[in-house]
Amino acid sequence: MTEDKCRPEDRSVKPVAMTSFAVFLTYLTAGIALPVIPLFVHDGLGMNNVMVGIAVGIQFFATLANRGFAGKKADQQGAKQTTRLGMGVIVLVGVAYLLSVFASHSLWLQFGLLLLGRILLGLGESFLLTGNLTWGLGLIGQPRSGIVMSWNGMAIYGSLAAGAPIGLYLYHHFDFLGVSIACIVCPIVALLCNANIPAVPISGGDRPRFSTVLKQILTPGAVLALQGVGFAVIGAFISLYFAAEHWGNAGYTLTIFGLAYVLVRVLFGGIPDKMGGVNVTIISLLVETAGLLLLCFSQQAWHALVGAALTGAGCSLVFPAMGVEIMKRVDAQVRGTALGCFSAFQDIAYGATGPLAGFLANSAGYGAVYLAGACCALIGVVVSLTMLHAGAPRSTA
Incomplete structure (x- = not known):
């Protein structure tokens, strides 16, 4: 019995487990940086708490602004493609952090590159999570949508919980350079993990307003x-x-x-x-x-x-x-x-x-x-x- 002829309840959940694990790896980029960004901005760059708040909060605005576009892209261009686009964008987060480290000759250039990384994280997150949820639903079917959403939620909160001590360890031993490299490596490994998971068909039909x-x-x-x-x-x-x-x-x-x-x-x-x-x-x-x-x-x-x-x-x-x-x-x-x-x-x-x-x-x-x-x-x-x-x-x- 081929997969497209299987009933949803007969489909294996293993592909969804793998895509959720890839989300965990990718979102470690956020978990690793979350406790470190305030320290880097306040102690490393010598900026005040307002600047700390801007550096932490700007990700939220980028995520919110991109939610609708990410959903439309998943529907019309494919969930797997959208998910992997998000991972690719999040690789650039680590690159922006790394460039910030090497821009130490200019305080505002350092801070601007850090903000760029945070904005890219918000954009990438919306592609990643919206795409991966849509992908998972296509892989095992709408009747088991609760499993898809639960596993993705565990991946996100698990990465935040695991990433915090990792990020602090890297920052204290290797400064922000170590954090930046980890933020590049994690989504690259995630891209390799879900490369062979099959894409799902794009649903046809008229799209409501x-x-x-x-x-x-x-x-x-x-x-x-x-x-x-x-x-x-x-x-x-x-x-x-x-x-x-x-x-x-x-x-x-x-x-x-x-x-x-x-x-x-x-x-x-x-x-x-x-x-x-x-x-x-x-x-x-x-x-x-x-x-x-x-x-x-x-x-x-x-x-x-x-x-x-x-x-x-x-x-x-x-x-x-x-x-x-x-x-x-x-x-x-x-x-x-x-x-x-x-x-x-x-x-x-x-x-x-x-x-x-x-x-x-x-x-x-x-x-x-x-x-x-x-x-x-x-x-x-x-x-x-x-x-x-x-x-x-x-x-x-």
Whole structure:
């Protein structure tokens, strides 16, 4: 029985495992650099915290700006081609970092090349992730879309967790030069890993207007954004919260969040395909709400650590669960576009939460930002319930 005649449930998941591993290797470029960029800009270049914020945050804007184009490219020119384009662009990230090292005669040239690398990382990330999700769906079929999204999520968060200690080790022993070389090598190895994975056919048929696709994914996207507030407030304010409460080991909070996130993906990544995305989302958001409330009202550090673990567990399955619902709503020929737009809702949540929560923290304290995150998660539950009662429209594909 040839692959194109196989039922989706009969197709091997090994190609998706390999493409996800390639994402892990490629995204190590982001994980390795993430803890190092602030040190390089602040200590190495002698710039202030505003410049540190620009260097770290500019990647988000590049990713967001390219989401729609990356999805359209995956739909119309091929998912494998789009994925590998993203990897190629991310190779250039390391090259820009390397050129920055050798431009030590000019501070602003060094900083400009560093910013170029960050912009390229954002552009490459959107091609990589949107393309790879679309590729995986073509390899094993829409009925197992939850597996594809779960494995890609594990690859991303795993690379961030593994990349941080690697990046700090390289920076402390080999300076930014070692970091730059690693950022070149990782995506090149990834390109070799997925070179022999077959491409999938480009779906034909009329392509609906972008506004039509956006309307189809608007409600799941809103749920994803409401979920994303929880991670954003932990990432932005947990260190300050711990310092204000005179607690130690704030760094463990993100580690525990990440471990819980990945563990739930490993153990329950296929559940959205079986239980339905909306049901899984409702349960997940309730767990996230409990974790954020525990963070808000913590009396001791270990209470906050447990809250972070619950928040990570709750956040873990919302993207694949709502992604399952997205796949029910859109036609095959616009899956890439839909996934790109869907992911953008999370980007927007991450970008907008920081400054808004900062104003809240200034006026009401750090605990209030976690209470606000819990409220957003509860609103997500309400929105999800409306989806459950309304029923999700199915695509015509």
